[in-house]
Amino acid sequence: MHNPLTILRRRLRGRDARTDGGATEDGESFLSRESVRSAPFWLPPALLIGVFVYGAIGWNVLLSLTDFTGLGTPDYGSLDFENYVVAFQGGTPSWSELTVDPIWNSLQNTVVLVVGFAAVCLVLGLLLAILVDQEIRFENTFRTIYLLPMSLSFVVTAKFWLYMYNPQTGLINIALGAFGFGPVEIVQNPDLKLAAIAFALVWQFSGYAMVVYLAGLRAIPDSHFEAARVDGASTVKMYWRVIIPQLRTATVSALVVLTVFALKAFDFLFSMYGYQPGPSADILATRMVREAYSNGNWAYGSAIAVVLFLMALAIVSPYIYSQYKRGAL
Amino acid sequence: MSFGTSTDEETETGTGYPLRRVVLYITLVAMGAFYLIPIETGVMTSLTSPGSYTGQFPYLPPLEPLLSGTGEFSLQPWQTAVDLLGQGLVNSVILVVPATILSGLLGSMAAYGLTTVSWRGQIAIYITFVAGIFIPYQAVLVPLTQFWYNVVPLRTAFQPVAYWVPFIQNYHWKLVALIVTHTAYGLPICTLLFRAHYKKLSDEMIEAARLDGASIYRIYRRIILPLSVPMFAVVFIYQFTQIWNDLLFALTIVQFGDASVVTQELVGLGVSQSGTNFPLRMAGALVAALPTLLVYVLFGEKFAKGVAA
Numbered sequence: 001m002h003n004p005l006t007i008l009r010r011r012l013r014g015r016d017a018r019t020d021g022g023a024t025e026d027g028e029s030f031l032s033r034e035s036v037r038s039a040p041f042w043l044p045p046a047l048l049i050g051v052f053v054y055g056a057i058g059w060n061v062l063l064s065l066t067d068f069t070g071l072g073t074p075d076y077g078s079l080d081f082e083n084y085v086v087a088f089q090g091g092t093p094s095w096s097e098l099t100v101d102p103i104w105n106s107l108q109n110t111v112v113l114v115v116g117f118a119a120v121c122l123v124l125g126l127l128l129a130i131l132v133d134q135e136i137r138f139e140n141t142f143r144t145i146y147l148l149p150m151s152l153s154f155v156v157t158a159k160f161w162l163y164m165y166n167p168q169t170g171l172i173n174i175a176l177g178a179f180g181f182g183p184v185e186i187v188q189n190p191d192l193k194l195a196a197i198a199f200a201l202v203w204q205f206s207g208y209a210m211v212v213y214l215a216g217l218r219a220i221p222d223s224h225f226e227a228a229r230v231d232g233a234s235t236v237k238m239y240w241r242v243i244i245p246q247l248r249t250a251t252v253s254a255l256v257v258l259t260v261f262a263l264k265a266f267d268f269l270f271s272m273y274g275y276q277p278g279p280s281a282d283i284l285a286t287r288m289v290r291e292a293y294s295n296g297n298w299a300y301g302s303a304i305a306v307v308l309f310l311m312a313l314a315i316v317s318p319y320i321y322s323q324y325k326r327g328a329l
Numbered sequence: 330m331s332f333g334t335s336t337d338e339e340t341e342t343g344t345g346y347p348l349r350r351v352v353l354y355i356t357l358v359a360m361g362a363f364y365l366i367p368i369e370t371g372v373m374t375s376l377t378s379p380g381s382y383t384g385q386f387p388y389l390p391p392l393e394p395l396l397s398g399t400g401e402f403s404l405q406p407w408q409t410a411v412d413l414l415g416q417g418l419v420n421s422v423i424l425v426v427p428a429t430i431l432s433g434l435l436g437s438m439a440a441y442g443l444t445t446v447s448w449r450g451q452i453a454i455y456i457t458f459v460a461g462i463f464i465p466y467q468a469v470l471v472p473l474t475q476f477w478y479n480v481v482p483l484r485t486a487f488q489p490v491a492y493w494v495p496f497i498q499n500y501h502w503k504l505v506a507l508i509v510t511h512t513a514y515g516l517p518i519c520t521l522l523f524r525a526h527y528k529k530l531s532d533e534m535i536e537a538a539r540l541d542g543a544s545i546y547r548i549y550r551r552i553i554l555p556l557s558v559p560m561f562a563v564v565f566i567y568q569f570t571q572i573w574n575d576l577l578f579a580l581t582i583v584q585f586g587d588a589s590v591v592t593q594e595l596v597g598l599g600v601s602q603s604g605t606n607f608p609l610r611m612a613g614a615l616v617a618a619l620p621t622l623l624v625y626v627l628f629g630e631k632f633a634k635g636v637a638a
Contacts, residue, residue, distance in 0.1 A: 034448035037545050042442030045435045045516050046454055052513035053461045056469035056476070063471055073479065131357055144629045145361045148368070151625035151632060152618050153574030155592045159614035160367040163374070163607060169384030171370055203364065211633055256463070263465045267576040271596050288467045293581060302471045309468035316463040320456060329455060 057309065064302035067095040074299070083303035095299070103304055105279055106287040109194060110311075113283055114262040117198045117205075121258050122251060124202065125209020130239060132210065133217045143214075147207035154204075154264075158271035161200040162187060187272065190280035197281060201268065205261055209254045216250030217243070256319045263312055284308045375410075375612035378403030382608055406612035410598070414616055416587070417594035421573060424504050424590055428511040429568040435512065436519025436564060437557055441549055443520070444527040445535060455524070461517035470581045477506040477582055500587040507582050507590075511572050518571075519564050522635065526560040527553070566628050567635035570621045591617045 064083055068074035086093045090102040132142055149157065164170050165186040173183045186196050220243060228238040266285035269277050275294040277286050284304060292301025323329050370388045377391040377400035385398040393401040411418075439458065443451045477483060487502035530553070538548050576592040583589060595617045599610030625632050 034446050035450065038442040038446035038448070040442075041438040041446070041545070041549065042451075042454065045439035045520065046458075048435070048509075048513045049458060049461055049516055052473075052510065053464060053469065053517075054457070056472040057464070059472035059475075060468055063475075074475070128360060131353060131360075134353055136353065136357065140630075142357055142361060143633070144626075145364055147629070147633055147636075148622075148625065149364055150636065151570055151621045153576070153592055153621070155574070155576050155595050156614045156618040159595065159610060160371050163371065163387070163611065164367050166384075166607075169387055169607060171366065171388055174385075174387070203367065207364065208636055211636060260463050260465075264577075266467070267592075270576065270580070274596075285465065285467050289470070289577075289581070292471055298471050305465075305467040305470065308465050312463055312465045312468075316460065320460060320463075324452075324456065329452065329459065 060302050060305055060309075063299055064306050066299045067093075068299040068302075069095050070296045083300050084306075086300065087303050087307065093300070096297070100297075100300065103284065103287060103307065106282040106284050107307070109281060110263075110283040110285070110308075113194055113198055113265070114259055116195075117201050117262050118255055118258045120198065120202050121206045121209045122254060124206040125254065126213050126244070126247070128206065128210040129213035129217055132214055143211070146210055149204040150207050152204065154267035155271040157200060157204050158268050161196070161203070162272060164200075165196055188278075190278065193278065193281040197265070197269065197272070201262065201265060205258060208261075209258065212250050212254040212257075213247060216247045220246050252319065252322075256316060259315055260312065263308065284311075371611040371615060374608055375406050375615055376402055376404070377608045378405060379606050379608045384607065387607075403608075406606075406608040407616065409609055410612040410616045413598060414591055414594050414613055417589055417591035418616070420504060420583075420588055421591040423501070424507055424511070424579075425569055425572045428508045428515065428572050429565055431508070431512040432515030432519050432568050433561055433564045436516050437523045437554075437561070438549075439516065439520045440523030440527050441553055444524045445530070445548070445553060446545060455520070458517045458520050461514070462521065466514070466577050470577070473510060473578075474581055477503075477510075481506075498587070503583045503586075503588040507578060510578055510582060511575070514578075515568050515571065519568065522564050522567070523557065523560055526557065530556060562628070563631045563635045566624055566631050569624060570632070573621055 062076065062079075063074055065079035065081065066074045066076060067078070067082070082093055085091070086100050087103045090100060092099050128146060132139060132146075136142065152160075164172055167173055167183040167185050170186075172186065176182075176184060184192075186192050224242055224246070225238070228242045233241065263285060265283065266289060269281065269283065269286050270289070273281065273286075275286070275290045277283075284307065288301050288304040288308060291297045291304060320329075366388065373390055374382070374387050381391075381393055381401040381403075383398050383400060386396070389396060389399045391400040391402045393399060443455045443458075483502050483506055484499075487505065488499060491497045491499045491501065535548060535552060538552055543551070574592065576596070579590045579593050583593070585593060595613050598613040599606045
């Protein structure tokens with residue numbers, strides 16, 4: 001009777017119980033609330049995500065404040081922002097005898113890669129979607145082929161494109177040779193590396209942009225196309241003025257997903273270059289893994305990961321918020 | 330939406346094949362070639378015997394006596410690739426099957442608890458789920474490695490299991506760690522896919538079942554699960570592809586060794602002191618890609634549905 005939980009439960013539902021004047025509804029008591037009764041379904045997954053995703057992110061932030069290196073265990077006694085100072089200014093941190101480069105270079109490469117890759121993907125995807133939307137025959141076959149590379153692993157794509165780019169036996173150089181251009185070193189060429197990576201990624205993911213745009217195009221009512229036709233607009237003008245502005249939602253969602261793919265391009269770079277893509281192709285993702293897993297600078301790697309995480313957050317959180325406002329979640 | 334087939338053009342040429350349609354199809358086929366050529370080149374090269382490989386015509390079928398310079402036909406690269414990747418393929422299967430089923434099942438349950446059963450505050454929990462889709466995995470790697478190697482005594486706890494259960498080896502504990510990790514990180518997208526599906530189900534049916542006194546469990550098992558079968562296909566295909574193709578988690582949680590999965594084994598395949606063995610390397614890439622390629626070719630529509638969500 002004097003169990004604190006019972007009292008709390010009574011307090012929680014007290015008001016309803018009194019105004020009701022009679023027996024309280026079962027739905028109002030704590031144990032029979034929908035949130036609690038459905039807990040066996042959502043709570044285990046929520047705990048798994050809570051621990052492995054959010055717990056790990058928090059732990060990573062904590063680790064980034066330590067001096068954790070090598071084989072030891074992290075010392076959480078002395079926390080400071082040294083790793084972030086080193087990340088943005090360079091210098092010799094207390095946990096190392098060597099000078100550590102700042103991350104500006106890989107940060108810049110990351111931005112260039114993400115922007116270049118996403119822009120080309122969107123343009124190509126949109127053009128393909130418009131072509132596929134012309135009531136063509138074998139539409140399914142074309143769509144299947146365009147999306148095919150997306151089912152491949154980054155590792156497999158890297159192997160194919162290492163081969164395509166090879167100076168002696170690669171198809172690109174064979175084609176260039178046919179036009180009289182000498183063999184070009186692509187994969188190890190500092191000027192071309194990043195473009196070569198972006199191109200291979202466009203090959204893999206532009207089909208995805210096409211699928212998203214195609215769904216967007218199909219959602220536009222036929223009357224919009226017809227109205228533009230009646231007004232005498234040319235095809236190009238019609239798409240530019242009438243259709244493309246209506247594809248904003250499709251563009252934004254494709255852009256967010258492509259950006260996330262590009263931020264995950266680590267697998268691709270690792271398969272091509274191992275831990276050392278070189279300064280002209282180093283992105284934050286490869287830098288982070290190299291610092292932590294190759295150099296043993298765990299805490300510094302964690303700090304770079306926090307920077308990467310904040311970048312992703314800056315892109316994704318406005319998107320999720322707008323989706324929430326639109327009621328699309 | 331048919332502009333290319335507009336009749337004025339057809340009468341213009343009079344043949345029924347207006348120029349515009351021809352250009353359209355040529356462009357579509359050329360783009361198809363763009364997507365297929367790297368794979369086609371890989372297939373042709375993988376069927377060339379390494380001894381006779383010249384690299385002059387990597388895109389042509391190896392028909393040496395007929396087409397000089399193309400190399401001789403041989404299945405040896407595929408055999409070698411399967412031999413070298415065998416252990417990795419087995420490990421990948423051990424990883425992918427439970428991780429796919431677990432993440433799909435838990436995703437369906439989470440979506441049910443957060444959608445069909447409605448209560449205040451569920452959207453907040455759901456948003457934390459969805460945000461998980463977009464997290465760059467680098468942000469959790471060091472903690473995950475610490476967790477599996479230094480916090481959870483999974484390795485020691487696994488030893489008796491490996492001792493008593495046939496076919497289970499000591500190193501399989503790393504795959505267990507990877508299965509749990511992939512399940513946790515696959516859950517957000519699985520929940521999103523199932524939730525989109527469950528939102529479309531009719532409320533009346535569930536309400537009727539509830540008025541009949543069906544419990545939450547009963548509604549899930551008797552109504553929701555049977556209606557989820559098509560979505561399970563989409564989710565399983567998507568998760569299978571994602572987990573099979575992953576390198577980063579395997580690299581940092583399993584690391585190189587007995588438990589390496591196929592993507593890890595593929596990274597170093599075909600490279601030696603004497604140079605690159607391209608036929609072997611292409612055969613290896615195709616062997617590693619074959620399961621996902623097959624799934625894609627057989628269930629392409631469902632895969633497209635998964636990625637478009």
